[in-house]
Amino acid sequence: MGLVEHLPLATLNFQTLPDQLVNGLLLGAVYALMALGYTMVYGVLRLINFAHGEVYMLGAYVALFGSYIIGFGPGSDLSASPHPLVAPGILIIVGIVMLVVGGAMALAAMKVPKLPDVVKGVGWALVVLGLLGVMVSLFQPQAINIVLMLLASMTVCALVGIVIERFAYRPMRSHSRIASLITAIGVSLLLQNGGALFLPNSPPPSIAENVNPYRQTVTMHLVPGPANLHQAVLSAEPEYLKTKKAFDDYMAGPGKGKSQFDLPPEGDKINFAAQTAATKYNDAKRKEDSAGVSITIQQGRIITLVIVIFLMAGLTYLVMYTRAGRAMRAVSLDFDSAGLMGINVNSIVTFTFVIGSSLAGAGAMMIATFQGSPLTTFYGLLPGVKAFVAAVLGGIGNIPGAVLGGVLMGMAETMVRWAGYGQYADAVAFVILIVVLLVRPGGLLGSSKVEKV
Numbered sequence: 001m002g003l004v005e006h007l008p009l010a011t012l013n014f015q016t017l018p019d020q021l022v023n024g025l026l027l028g029a030v031y032a033l034m035a036l037g038y039t040m041v042y043g044v045l046r047l048i049n050f051a052h053g054e055v056y057m058l059g060a061y062v063a064l065f066g067s068y069i070i071g072f073g074p075g076s077d078l079s080a081s082p083h084p085l086v087a088p089g090i091l092i093i094v095g096i097v098m099l100v101v102g103g104a105m106a107l108a109a110m111k112v113p114k115l116p117d118v119v120k121g122v123g124w125a126l127v128v129l130g131l132l133g134v135m136v137s138l139f140q141p142q143a144i145n146i147v148l149m150l151l152a153s154m155t156v157c158a159l160v161g162i163v164i165e166r167f168a169y170r171p172m173r174s175h176s177r178i179a180s181l182i183t184a185i186g187v188s189l190l191l192q193n194g195g196a197l198f199l200p201n202s203p204p205p206s207i208a209e210n211v212n213p214y215r216q217t218v219t220m221h222l223v224p225g226p227a228n229l230h231q232a233v234l235s236a237e238p239e240y241l242k243t244k245k246a247f248d249d250y251m252a253g254p255g256k257g258k259s260q261f262d263l264p265p266e267g268d269k270i271n272f273a274a275q276t277a278a279t280k281y282n283d284a285k286r287k288e289d290s291a292g293v294s295i296t297i298q299q300g301r302i303i304t305l306v307i308v309i310f311l312m313a314g315l316t317y318l319v320m321y322t323r324a325g326r327a328m329r330a331v332s333l334d335f336d337s338a339g340l341m342g343i344n345v346n347s348i349v350t351f352t353f354v355i356g357s358s359l360a361g362a363g364a365m366m367i368a369t370f371q372g373s374p375l376t377t378f379y380g381l382l383p384g385v386k387a388f389v390a391a392v393l394g395g396i397g398n399i400p401g402a403v404l405g406g407v408l409m410g411m412a413e414t415m416v417r418w419a420g421y422g423q424y425a426d427a428v429a430f431v432i433l434i435v436v437l438l439v440r441p442g443g444l445l446g447s448s449k450v451e452k453v
Contacts, residue, residue, distance in 0.1 A: 012418070012419060012420075013418075015289075015290055015293075016418065017418070018222060018293060018294070018295045019295055019296055019297070020414050020415065020417075020418040021411070021414075022295055022297055023297075023301075023414050024410045024411035024412075024413070024414030024415060025305070025407065025410065025411065026297075026301050026304060026305050026410070027410035027413065027414055028390075028406050028407035028408065028409055028410020028411055029304070029305055029308040029309075029406065029407065029410070030304070030308065030363045030366070030367055030383075030406075030410070031383070031386055031387050031390045031405075031406035031407075031409050031410050032308070032312070032390065032402060032403040032404075032405070032406025032407055032410075033308055033311065033312070033359050033360070033362065033363040033406070034052065034053075034056060034359070034360050034363055034383060034384065034387030034390075034406070035387045035388070035390040035391040035394070035402035035403070035405055035406045036312070036315065036356065036359055036391075036399060036402050036403070037049070037052050037055075037355075037356030037357065037359050037360050037387075038052055038356070038387060038388050038391040038396070038402070039391045039394075039396055039397055039398060039399060039401070039402040040328075040352050040355060040356045040399070041352060041353065041356055042391070042396050042397050043328075043332040043397040043398075043399075044328060044331050044332050044335075044348065044349055044352045045169070045173075045180075045349060045352075046177065047169065047177075047180050047181070047184065048181060048184060048388070048396075049164075049169075049184055049353075049356070050181075050184040050185050050187070050188045050384075050388075051164055051168075051184055051187040051188040051191060052356065052357075052360055052380075052384055052387070052388075053188065053380035053381055053382075053383060053384015053385065053387070054187070054188050054191035054192060054195070054377075054380050054384070055157050055160055055161060055164075055191075055357045055360045055361065055380070056157075056360040056361070056363065056364045056379075056380035056383060056384060057191070057192075057195070057364065057375075057377060057378070057379040057380030057381075058156065058157060058160055058191070058195070058361070058364075058380075059153040059154070059156065059157045059360060059361030059362070059363070059364030059365055059368075060153075060364040060365065060367070060368035060375050060379055060380070061195075061199055061375060062149075062152050062153040062156045062157070062361070062365070063149050063150075063152075063153050063207060063364070063365040063368050063369050064200075064205060064206075064207055064368065064375055066085075066145070066148070066149035066152055066153075067082075067149070067207045067208055067211045067369075069085065070082040070083055070084075070085060070145050070211065071083055072207070072208035072210065072211055074200075074205075081210065082145055082210060082211055082213075084141070084144045084145060085144065085145055085148050086144060086148065088137040088138075088141045088144065089137075091133045091134075091136070091137045091144060092133070092134055092137045092138070094130075094133060095129075095130040095131070095132070095133030095134035095137065096130065096134065097130070098126045098127070098129055098130030098133065099126070099127055099130035099131060099134070100130075101123075101126055102122070102123045102124065102125065102126025102127035102128075102129075102130055103123070103127055104123070105119055105120070105122060105123030105126065106120055106123030106124050106127060107123075108123075109123060117322070117323050117324055121322075121324065129151075132147065133147075142213040143213060143214075145211065145213075146211075146212070146213065146214075146369065149365055149369065150307070150362060150365050150366070153361040153362065153364060153365035154358040154359075154361045154362050154365075155358070155361075156361065157357040157358055157360055157361030157364075158354045158355075158357050158358040158361070160357060161353035161354055161356065161357025161358070162350055162353060162354060162357075164187055164353065164357075165349060165350055165353040166350070168183055168184075168186075168187050169183065169184070170346070170349075191377070192377050192378055192381065193377070195377035196376075196377045199377055200375075201376050201377055202376075203374075204374035204375055204376045205374065205375055206368075206372050206373060206374045206375060207368055207369050207372055208372075209372055211369060212300050212369055212370055212372070214298065214299035214300040214302075214303055214370070215298065215299070215300065216298070216299050217296050217297060217298050217299070218296070218297055218298075218299055218302065219289070219294050219295070219296045220294060220295045220296075220297075221293070221294045222293045222294060222295065223293035223294075226291055229284070229287050229288040229291055230288055232284040232287070232288070233281070233284045233285050233288050235284075236277070236280045236281040236284045237281060239277045239280075239281075240277040240278055240280070240281035242277075243270075243273045243274040243276075243277040243278075244274050244277070244278065246270055246273070246274065247270050247271055247273075247274040250266075250267055250270050254266075254267070255267050298370065300366075300369070300370035301370060303366075303370070304366045304367075304370055307362065307366065308362075308363075308366075311359060311362060312403065315355065315359070315399070316399070318355070319399065324348070324351060327343045327348050328348055328351070328352060330343055331343060331345055331348050331349070332397070360380075364379075364380070367383075382426065385429075386409055386413075386426075386429050387406065389405075389409065389429045389430065389432075389433045390402065390405035390406040390408070390409040390429075391405060392405070392433060392437070392443055393405035393408060393409065393432065393433055393436055393443055393444060394406070394408075394443050394444050394445055394446070395442055395443030395444060395445040395446020396443060396446060397446065398443065398445045398446050400445055401443055401444060401445035401446055404444060404445060405443070405444065408432070408444075409429055409432070412428050412429070412432055413425045413426075413428060413429065416428045
Protein backbone atom coordinates (compact mmCIF):
# COMPACT_ATOMS: atom_id res chain seq x y z
CA MET A 1 0.00 0.00 0.00
CA GLY A 2 1.68 3.22 -1.19
CA LEU A 3 1.87 6.58 0.48
CA VAL A 4 -0.44 8.15 -2.11
CA GLU A 5 -3.29 5.94 -0.95
CA HIS A 6 -3.13 7.58 2.49
CA LEU A 7 -3.38 11.11 1.08
CA PRO A 8 -6.83 12.75 1.14
CA LEU A 9 -6.60 13.40 -2.62
CA ALA A 10 -6.49 9.68 -3.29
CA THR A 11 -9.87 9.17 -1.59
CA LEU A 12 -11.77 11.89 -3.45
CA ASN A 13 -14.47 10.77 -5.86
CA PHE A 14 -14.12 13.15 -8.79
CA GLN A 15 -17.06 11.49 -10.52
CA THR A 16 -19.37 13.19 -8.00
CA LEU A 17 -17.64 16.58 -8.17
CA PRO A 18 -20.13 18.10 -10.69
CA ASP A 19 -23.02 16.97 -8.44
CA GLN A 20 -21.37 18.54 -5.43
CA LEU A 21 -20.74 21.82 -7.24
CA VAL A 22 -24.43 22.03 -8.11
CA ASN A 23 -25.39 21.12 -4.53
CA GLY A 24 -23.08 23.87 -3.28
CA LEU A 25 -24.71 26.38 -5.61
CA LEU A 26 -28.19 25.40 -4.40
CA LEU A 27 -27.19 25.57 -0.74
CA GLY A 28 -25.49 28.90 -1.34
CA ALA A 29 -28.63 30.26 -3.01
CA VAL A 30 -30.65 29.57 0.15
CA TYR A 31 -27.93 31.13 2.33
CA ALA A 32 -27.99 34.15 0.02
CA LEU A 33 -31.77 34.42 0.41
CA MET A 34 -31.38 34.58 4.18
CA ALA A 35 -28.33 36.86 3.99
CA LEU A 36 -30.39 39.38 2.04
CA GLY A 37 -32.66 39.75 5.08
CA TYR A 38 -29.68 40.52 7.32
CA THR A 39 -28.09 42.94 4.88
CA MET A 40 -31.32 44.84 4.10
CA VAL A 41 -32.16 45.43 7.76
CA TYR A 42 -28.57 46.45 8.50
CA GLY A 43 -28.54 48.76 5.51
CA VAL A 44 -31.60 50.63 6.77
CA LEU A 45 -31.26 50.47 10.58
CA ARG A 46 -27.57 49.61 11.08
CA LEU A 47 -28.90 46.73 13.20
CA ILE A 48 -28.02 43.05 13.11
CA ASN A 49 -31.36 41.24 13.31
CA PHE A 50 -30.27 38.14 15.21
CA ALA A 51 -33.90 36.96 15.32
CA HIS A 52 -33.78 36.39 11.55
CA GLY A 53 -32.86 32.72 12.00
CA GLU A 54 -35.90 32.23 14.21
CA VAL A 55 -38.14 33.80 11.56
CA TYR A 56 -36.67 31.17 9.22
CA MET A 57 -37.58 28.49 11.76
CA LEU A 58 -41.19 29.70 11.96
CA GLY A 59 -41.41 29.56 8.16
CA ALA A 60 -40.45 25.90 8.27
CA TYR A 61 -43.11 25.20 10.91
CA VAL A 62 -45.76 26.93 8.79
CA ALA A 63 -44.85 24.51 5.98
CA LEU A 64 -45.13 21.62 8.46
CA PHE A 65 -48.63 22.70 9.51
CA GLY A 66 -49.51 23.04 5.84
CA SER A 67 -48.52 19.40 5.35
CA TYR A 68 -50.80 18.48 8.26
CA ILE A 69 -53.73 20.22 6.55
CA ILE A 70 -53.29 18.24 3.33
CA GLY A 71 -53.44 14.94 5.19
CA PHE A 72 -49.98 14.21 6.61
CA GLY A 73 -50.46 15.01 10.26
CA PRO A 74 -49.36 12.84 13.19
CA GLY A 75 -50.78 9.34 12.96
CA SER A 76 -51.86 9.66 9.32
CA ASP A 77 -50.95 7.32 6.48
CA LEU A 78 -47.67 8.82 5.21
CA SER A 79 -47.79 6.68 2.06
CA ALA A 80 -51.07 8.23 0.89
CA SER A 81 -51.32 10.83 -1.83
CA PRO A 82 -51.89 14.45 -0.73
CA HIS A 83 -55.24 16.03 -1.45
CA PRO A 84 -55.12 19.54 -2.97
CA LEU A 85 -55.94 22.46 -0.70
CA VAL A 86 -57.77 24.14 -3.57
CA ALA A 87 -59.30 22.51 -6.65
CA PRO A 88 -57.51 23.52 -9.88
CA GLY A 89 -60.73 24.87 -11.42
CA ILE A 90 -61.41 27.15 -8.46
CA LEU A 91 -57.80 28.36 -8.48
CA ILE A 92 -58.08 29.23 -12.18
CA ILE A 93 -61.18 31.35 -11.50
CA VAL A 94 -59.51 33.08 -8.55
CA GLY A 95 -56.37 33.65 -10.63
CA ILE A 96 -58.32 35.25 -13.48
CA VAL A 97 -60.14 37.56 -11.03
CA MET A 98 -56.80 38.55 -9.49
CA LEU A 99 -55.35 39.22 -12.95
CA VAL A 100 -58.27 41.50 -13.87
CA VAL A 101 -58.34 43.39 -10.56
CA GLY A 102 -54.56 43.65 -10.32
CA GLY A 103 -54.22 44.78 -13.93
CA ALA A 104 -56.86 47.47 -13.39
CA MET A 105 -55.09 48.75 -10.26
CA ALA A 106 -51.66 48.81 -11.94
CA LEU A 107 -53.09 50.58 -15.02
CA ALA A 108 -54.88 53.13 -12.85
CA ALA A 109 -51.66 53.84 -10.93
CA MET A 110 -49.81 54.49 -14.19
CA LYS A 111 -52.57 56.76 -15.55
CA VAL A 112 -53.04 58.70 -12.29
CA PRO A 113 -49.61 59.55 -10.82
CA LYS A 114 -51.19 60.97 -7.64
CA LEU A 115 -52.33 57.52 -6.51
CA PRO A 116 -50.17 56.13 -3.68
CA ASP A 117 -47.45 53.60 -4.50
CA VAL A 118 -49.27 50.93 -2.55
CA VAL A 119 -51.99 50.79 -5.24
CA LYS A 120 -49.44 50.04 -7.95
CA GLY A 121 -47.60 47.57 -5.72
CA VAL A 122 -50.72 45.65 -4.76
CA GLY A 123 -51.87 45.68 -8.39
CA TRP A 124 -48.68 44.13 -9.71
CA ALA A 125 -48.63 41.64 -6.82
CA LEU A 126 -52.15 40.51 -7.74
CA VAL A 127 -51.14 40.19 -11.40
CA VAL A 128 -48.13 38.01 -10.52
CA LEU A 129 -50.08 35.83 -8.08
CA GLY A 130 -53.02 35.48 -10.47
CA LEU A 131 -50.75 34.49 -13.34
CA LEU A 132 -48.95 32.02 -11.08
CA GLY A 133 -52.25 30.46 -9.98
CA VAL A 134 -53.51 30.04 -13.54
CA MET A 135 -50.21 28.63 -14.85
CA VAL A 136 -49.83 26.16 -11.97
CA SER A 137 -53.44 24.98 -12.25
CA LEU A 138 -53.16 24.39 -16.00
CA PHE A 139 -49.67 22.90 -16.29
CA GLN A 140 -48.56 21.70 -12.83
CA PRO A 141 -51.68 20.94 -10.73
CA GLN A 142 -49.63 18.69 -8.45
CA ALA A 143 -47.71 21.81 -7.35
CA ILE A 144 -50.77 23.65 -5.99
CA ASN A 145 -50.08 22.57 -2.40
CA ILE A 146 -46.40 23.52 -2.69
CA VAL A 147 -47.22 27.00 -4.02
CA LEU A 148 -49.83 27.63 -1.31
CA MET A 149 -47.44 26.41 1.41
CA LEU A 150 -44.75 28.73 0.03
CA LEU A 151 -47.08 31.73 0.05
CA ALA A 152 -48.31 30.86 3.55
CA SER A 153 -44.75 30.64 4.91
CA MET A 154 -43.79 33.95 3.31
CA THR A 155 -46.95 35.67 4.61
CA VAL A 156 -46.64 34.42 8.20
CA CYS A 157 -42.94 35.29 8.33
CA ALA A 158 -43.69 38.76 6.97
CA LEU A 159 -46.27 39.27 9.75
CA VAL A 160 -43.78 38.04 12.35
CA GLY A 161 -41.22 40.48 10.97
CA ILE A 162 -43.72 43.33 11.35
CA VAL A 163 -44.42 42.39 14.98
CA ILE A 164 -40.72 42.11 15.82
CA GLU A 165 -39.92 45.48 14.25
CA ARG A 166 -42.89 47.29 15.79
CA PHE A 167 -42.68 46.01 19.36
CA ALA A 168 -39.01 45.09 19.83
CA TYR A 169 -36.82 47.25 17.59
CA ARG A 170 -38.75 50.47 17.03
CA PRO A 171 -38.85 51.42 20.75
CA MET A 172 -35.05 50.95 20.88
CA ARG A 173 -34.15 53.27 18.00
CA SER A 174 -33.45 56.23 20.28
CA HIS A 175 -31.22 54.13 22.51
CA SER A 176 -27.62 53.08 21.98
CA ARG A 177 -26.67 50.62 19.26
CA ILE A 178 -25.60 48.03 21.82
CA ALA A 179 -29.05 48.16 23.46
CA SER A 180 -30.67 47.33 20.10
CA LEU A 181 -28.20 44.49 19.60
CA ILE A 182 -29.02 42.99 23.00
CA THR A 183 -32.74 43.31 22.20
CA ALA A 184 -32.20 41.37 18.97
CA ILE A 185 -30.44 38.59 20.87
CA GLY A 186 -33.27 38.57 23.41
CA VAL A 187 -35.93 38.22 20.70
CA SER A 188 -33.96 35.34 19.20
CA LEU A 189 -33.78 33.50 22.54
CA LEU A 190 -37.46 34.20 23.21
CA LEU A 191 -38.55 32.62 19.92
CA GLN A 192 -36.20 29.65 20.35
CA ASN A 193 -37.19 28.73 23.87
CA GLY A 194 -40.71 30.16 23.94
CA GLY A 195 -41.55 28.38 20.70
CA ALA A 196 -40.83 25.05 22.40
CA LEU A 197 -43.92 25.61 24.57
CA PHE A 198 -46.43 25.49 21.72
CA LEU A 199 -44.62 24.06 18.66
CA PRO A 200 -44.09 20.30 18.13
CA ASN A 201 -40.50 19.82 19.18
CA SER A 202 -39.91 16.37 20.68
CA PRO A 203 -39.53 14.10 18.84
CA PRO A 204 -38.53 16.47 16.03
CA PRO A 205 -41.22 16.32 13.33
CA SER A 206 -40.49 16.52 9.62
CA ILE A 207 -42.57 17.10 6.51
CA ALA A 208 -43.68 13.82 4.94
CA GLU A 209 -41.87 12.82 1.77
CA ASN A 210 -45.09 12.48 -0.22
CA VAL A 211 -45.86 16.17 0.25
CA ASN A 212 -43.09 16.84 -2.27
CA PRO A 213 -44.32 15.92 -5.78
CA TYR A 214 -40.86 16.57 -7.23
CA ARG A 215 -38.88 13.77 -5.58
CA GLN A 216 -37.64 12.29 -8.86
CA THR A 217 -34.09 12.95 -9.93
CA VAL A 218 -32.93 14.35 -13.25
CA THR A 219 -29.64 13.29 -14.82
CA MET A 220 -27.89 15.64 -17.23
CA HIS A 221 -24.98 14.14 -19.14
CA LEU A 222 -22.26 16.73 -19.59
CA VAL A 223 -19.91 14.22 -21.22
CA PRO A 224 -21.82 11.10 -22.35
CA GLY A 225 -20.37 7.64 -21.85
CA PRO A 226 -19.54 5.21 -24.67
CA ALA A 227 -22.34 4.36 -27.09
CA ASN A 228 -22.33 0.67 -26.18
CA LEU A 229 -23.04 1.45 -22.51
CA HIS A 230 -25.90 3.74 -23.49
CA GLN A 231 -27.29 1.01 -25.72
CA ALA A 232 -27.14 -1.43 -22.79
CA VAL A 233 -29.28 0.97 -20.76
CA LEU A 234 -31.82 1.29 -23.56
CA SER A 235 -31.96 -2.49 -23.93
CA ALA A 236 -32.58 -3.07 -20.22
CA GLU A 237 -35.13 -0.28 -19.76
CA PRO A 238 -38.23 -1.89 -21.42
CA GLU A 239 -37.98 -5.07 -19.33
CA TYR A 240 -37.40 -2.99 -16.19
CA LEU A 241 -40.49 -0.85 -16.81
CA LYS A 242 -42.61 -3.87 -17.78
CA THR A 243 -41.77 -5.92 -14.69
CA LYS A 244 -42.06 -2.92 -12.40
CA LYS A 245 -45.56 -2.18 -13.69
CA ALA A 246 -46.52 -5.85 -13.30
CA PHE A 247 -45.37 -5.87 -9.69
CA ASP A 248 -47.09 -2.54 -8.90
CA ASP A 249 -50.31 -3.85 -10.43
CA TYR A 250 -50.05 -7.05 -8.40
CA MET A 251 -49.47 -5.13 -5.15
CA ALA A 252 -52.46 -2.92 -5.94
CA GLY A 253 -54.63 -5.98 -6.69
CA PRO A 254 -54.13 -9.52 -5.32
CA GLY A 255 -51.24 -8.44 -3.08
CA LYS A 256 -52.94 -5.39 -1.61
CA GLY A 257 -52.21 -4.95 2.07
CA LYS A 258 -49.37 -7.50 2.05
CA SER A 259 -45.65 -6.97 2.46
CA GLN A 260 -43.38 -7.73 -0.49
CA PHE A 261 -41.56 -10.14 1.84
CA ASP A 262 -44.71 -12.12 2.63
CA LEU A 263 -46.22 -12.96 -0.76
CA PRO A 264 -47.60 -16.21 -2.17
CA PRO A 265 -45.55 -18.08 -4.83
CA GLU A 266 -47.17 -16.15 -7.67
CA GLY A 267 -46.31 -12.82 -6.05
CA ASP A 268 -42.76 -13.97 -5.26
CA LYS A 269 -42.25 -14.83 -8.91
CA ILE A 270 -43.40 -11.40 -10.08
CA ASN A 271 -41.33 -9.68 -7.38
CA PHE A 272 -38.21 -11.67 -8.31
CA ALA A 273 -38.59 -10.78 -11.98
CA ALA A 274 -39.00 -7.09 -11.11
CA GLN A 275 -35.94 -7.07 -8.84
CA THR A 276 -33.82 -8.91 -11.42
CA ALA A 277 -34.75 -6.45 -14.17
CA ALA A 278 -34.20 -3.49 -11.82
CA THR A 279 -30.73 -4.75 -10.88
CA LYS A 280 -29.77 -5.20 -14.51
CA TYR A 281 -31.07 -1.74 -15.45
CA ASN A 282 -29.46 0.01 -12.49
CA ASP A 283 -26.12 -1.68 -13.12
CA ALA A 284 -26.18 -0.59 -16.76
CA LYS A 285 -27.18 2.93 -15.74
CA ARG A 286 -24.40 3.10 -13.15
CA LYS A 287 -21.78 1.98 -15.64
CA GLU A 288 -22.92 4.58 -18.15
CA ASP A 289 -22.89 7.36 -15.55
CA SER A 290 -19.45 6.43 -14.20
CA ALA A 291 -17.96 6.30 -17.70
CA GLY A 292 -19.00 9.89 -18.50
CA VAL A 293 -19.54 13.13 -16.61
CA SER A 294 -23.09 13.76 -15.44
CA ILE A 295 -25.07 15.72 -12.90
CA THR A 296 -27.89 14.06 -10.97
CA ILE A 297 -30.18 16.40 -9.10
CA GLN A 298 -33.63 16.19 -7.54
CA GLN A 299 -36.35 18.09 -9.35
CA GLY A 300 -37.29 19.86 -6.14
CA ARG A 301 -33.81 21.36 -5.81
CA ILE A 302 -34.01 22.68 -9.37
CA ILE A 303 -37.32 24.31 -8.47
CA THR A 304 -35.67 25.78 -5.36
CA LEU A 305 -32.96 27.39 -7.47
CA VAL A 306 -35.50 28.78 -9.95
CA ILE A 307 -37.62 30.29 -7.15
CA VAL A 308 -34.56 31.79 -5.46
CA ILE A 309 -33.43 33.40 -8.73
CA PHE A 310 -36.94 34.75 -9.32
CA LEU A 311 -37.12 36.22 -5.80
CA MET A 312 -33.67 37.80 -6.12
CA ALA A 313 -34.58 39.30 -9.48
CA GLY A 314 -37.78 40.69 -7.97
CA LEU A 315 -35.87 42.16 -5.04
CA THR A 316 -33.34 43.77 -7.39
CA TYR A 317 -36.13 45.38 -9.40
CA LEU A 318 -37.86 46.54 -6.24
CA VAL A 319 -34.75 48.18 -4.76
CA MET A 320 -33.37 49.71 -7.96
CA TYR A 321 -36.40 50.71 -10.03
CA THR A 322 -39.33 51.55 -7.74
CA ARG A 323 -40.15 54.54 -5.56
CA ALA A 324 -40.23 52.29 -2.50
CA GLY A 325 -36.76 51.05 -3.41
CA ARG A 326 -35.47 54.59 -3.82
CA ALA A 327 -36.92 55.44 -0.42
CA MET A 328 -35.17 52.42 1.09
CA ARG A 329 -31.86 53.55 -0.39
CA ALA A 330 -32.42 57.08 0.86
CA VAL A 331 -33.13 55.87 4.40
CA SER A 332 -30.02 53.67 4.30
CA LEU A 333 -27.87 56.67 3.30
CA ASP A 334 -29.21 59.10 5.92
CA PHE A 335 -32.01 58.12 8.28
CA ASP A 336 -32.79 61.62 9.55
CA SER A 337 -32.46 63.46 6.24
CA ALA A 338 -34.79 60.96 4.55
CA GLY A 339 -37.46 61.82 7.10
CA LEU A 340 -36.96 65.54 6.50
CA MET A 341 -37.46 64.97 2.77
CA GLY A 342 -40.96 63.59 3.38
CA ILE A 343 -40.20 59.85 3.44
CA ASN A 344 -42.24 57.90 5.97
CA VAL A 345 -39.27 56.29 7.67
CA ASN A 346 -41.32 53.99 9.89
CA SER A 347 -43.18 52.57 6.90
CA ILE A 348 -39.93 51.98 4.98
CA VAL A 349 -38.34 50.20 7.93
CA THR A 350 -41.42 48.00 8.36
CA PHE A 351 -41.45 47.30 4.63
CA THR A 352 -37.79 46.25 4.82
CA PHE A 353 -38.58 43.77 7.59
CA VAL A 354 -41.50 42.42 5.55
CA ILE A 355 -39.27 41.76 2.54
CA GLY A 356 -36.40 40.24 4.52
CA SER A 357 -38.66 38.04 6.65
CA SER A 358 -40.68 36.79 3.68
CA LEU A 359 -37.46 35.78 1.89
CA ALA A 360 -36.41 33.81 4.97
CA GLY A 361 -39.82 32.10 5.04
CA ALA A 362 -39.49 31.11 1.38
CA GLY A 363 -36.06 29.57 1.97
CA ALA A 364 -37.24 27.70 5.07
CA MET A 365 -40.29 26.25 3.33
CA MET A 366 -38.27 24.96 0.38
CA ILE A 367 -35.51 23.41 2.50
CA ALA A 368 -37.95 21.81 4.97
CA THR A 369 -40.21 20.44 2.20
CA PHE A 370 -37.74 19.33 -0.45
CA GLN A 371 -35.14 17.94 1.98
CA GLY A 372 -37.46 16.75 4.75
CA SER A 373 -35.09 17.73 7.58
CA PRO A 374 -36.35 17.33 11.20
CA LEU A 375 -37.66 20.50 12.80
CA THR A 376 -36.98 21.93 16.24
CA THR A 377 -37.25 25.45 17.59
CA PHE A 378 -33.48 25.70 17.06
CA TYR A 379 -33.89 24.80 13.38
CA GLY A 380 -32.93 28.30 12.23
CA LEU A 381 -29.98 28.82 14.58
CA LEU A 382 -27.16 27.42 12.46
CA PRO A 383 -28.55 28.53 9.06
CA GLY A 384 -29.10 31.98 10.56
CA VAL A 385 -25.52 32.21 11.79
CA LYS A 386 -24.19 31.02 8.43
CA ALA A 387 -26.36 33.50 6.55
CA PHE A 388 -25.08 36.28 8.83
CA VAL A 389 -21.52 35.18 8.10
CA ALA A 390 -22.38 35.22 4.38
CA ALA A 391 -23.72 38.79 4.68
CA VAL A 392 -20.57 39.94 6.49
CA LEU A 393 -18.38 38.03 4.07
CA GLY A 394 -19.88 39.80 1.06
CA GLY A 395 -20.11 43.15 2.82
CA ILE A 396 -22.90 43.79 5.30
CA GLY A 397 -25.41 46.24 3.86
CA ASN A 398 -24.46 45.35 0.28
CA ILE A 399 -27.12 43.32 -1.60
CA PRO A 400 -24.82 41.88 -4.33
CA GLY A 401 -22.31 41.14 -1.57
CA ALA A 402 -24.91 39.11 0.35
CA VAL A 403 -25.60 37.00 -2.73
CA LEU A 404 -21.90 36.48 -3.39
CA GLY A 405 -21.22 35.63 0.25
CA GLY A 406 -24.09 33.12 0.35
CA VAL A 407 -22.91 31.31 -2.77
CA LEU A 408 -19.31 31.18 -1.52
CA MET A 409 -20.49 29.83 1.82
CA GLY A 410 -22.59 27.10 0.23
CA MET A 411 -19.81 26.07 -2.15
CA ALA A 412 -17.18 25.98 0.60
CA GLU A 413 -19.35 23.93 2.96
CA THR A 414 -20.24 21.42 0.24
CA MET A 415 -16.62 21.06 -0.89
CA VAL A 416 -15.50 20.33 2.67
CA ARG A 417 -18.12 17.59 2.94
CA TRP A 418 -17.13 16.22 -0.46
CA ALA A 419 -13.50 16.03 0.70
CA GLY A 420 -14.56 13.79 3.58
CA TYR A 421 -14.32 16.35 6.39
CA GLY A 422 -18.02 16.77 7.06
CA GLN A 423 -17.41 17.24 10.79
CA TYR A 424 -15.67 20.53 9.99
CA ALA A 425 -18.24 21.81 7.48
CA ASP A 426 -19.85 24.20 9.98
CA ALA A 427 -16.51 25.55 11.17
CA VAL A 428 -15.22 26.37 7.68
CA ALA A 429 -17.67 29.28 7.45
CA PHE A 430 -15.97 31.08 10.30
CA VAL A 431 -12.49 30.26 9.05
CA ILE A 432 -13.33 31.86 5.70
CA LEU A 433 -14.86 34.87 7.45
CA ILE A 434 -11.76 35.45 9.57
CA VAL A 435 -9.42 35.17 6.59
CA VAL A 436 -11.49 37.55 4.44
CA LEU A 437 -11.94 40.12 7.21
CA LEU A 438 -8.19 40.13 7.88
CA VAL A 439 -7.64 41.10 4.25
CA ARG A 440 -10.79 43.16 3.61
CA PRO A 441 -12.43 44.28 6.87
CA GLY A 442 -15.47 45.59 4.99
CA GLY A 443 -16.13 42.28 3.22
CA LEU A 444 -15.59 41.33 -0.39
CA LEU A 445 -17.87 44.02 -1.88
CA GLY A 446 -18.32 46.30 1.14
CA SER A 447 -16.58 49.49 2.17
CA SER A 448 -13.94 49.71 4.86
CA LYS A 449 -15.55 52.71 6.59
CA VAL A 450 -15.22 52.51 10.38
CA GLU A 451 -18.39 53.06 12.38
CA LYS A 452 -18.81 53.62 16.11
CA VAL A 453 -21.12 51.14 17.78
